[in-house]
Amino acid sequence: MKTVxxxxxxxxxxxxxxTGLQxxxxxQCKECGYRGPLIIEEDIE
Ligand SMILES: [Zn+2]
Incomplete structure (x- = not known):
């Protein structure tokens, strides 16, 4: 299993x-420029 x-x-x-300082x-998304601590992690086989 891998995580995407x-x-x-x-x-x-x-x-x-x-890595932010604190x-x-x-x-950061290279496609739309989104930047933040939240991301979708999806498990694939
Ligand atoms: Zn994006």
């Missing part, structure tokens, strides 16, 4: 992430 991360706005898998992980 998807953008909550456009469901793109083209996601990068960086906020934890910040995800």
């Amino acid at each position: 991360k998807k953008c909550p706005e456009c469901e793109s898998k083209n996601i990068t992430f960086s 906020l934890g992980m910040i995800y």
